[in-house]
Amino acid sequence: MLQKSNQHFNKARENLKVANDELFKPKEDVVTYLVCKNSQYAIENNLKGFLSLRGFETHNHETLQGLLKRCIALDSKFKNIDLKTIDCRAHLIDSTYCDDVNQVNSCFKTADDLDTFLRQLNIIS
Numbered sequence: 001m002l003q004k005s006n007q008h009f010n011k012a013r014e015n016l017k018v019a020n021d022e023l024f025k026p027k028e029d030v031v032t033y034l035v036c037k038n039s040q041y042a043i044e045n046n047l048k049g050f051l052s053l054r055g056f057e058t059h060n061h062e063t064l065q066g067l068l069k070r071c072i073a074l075d076s077k078f079k080n081i082d083l084k085t086i087d088c089r090a091h092l093i094d095s096t097y098c099d100d101v102n103q104v105n106s107c108f109k110t111a112d113d114l115d116t117f118l119r120q121l122n123i124i125s
Helices: 002-023 032-053 064-074 076-080 101-120
Strands: none
Touching: 002 032, 002 101, 032 064, 032 101, 064 076, 076 101
């Protein structure tokens, strides 16, 4: 399970970097789809990484909200993670995406906050 969790955490790190790099472009050049999807996948992979680290299986058809609930059940500190700014939190990732730069900024911020949270808990480095 450690190898699987590391794969998820490494993928999340890659996703977050792609989203961040895209946001550094001038506003009119930002491809919002890239920021949106990579932010969503970073959140998903970090949550799945935590669950895998704790010995739990994850599935392809789980929502971000569902994954977060499972993490909260294992560690109440995950209640500090707020997915409310992500409109698609209760849907499968492939079902919707944002096309507004401000909206994808909030998705990225949530992904970045989760990354920071996991670093503070020394789950990732």
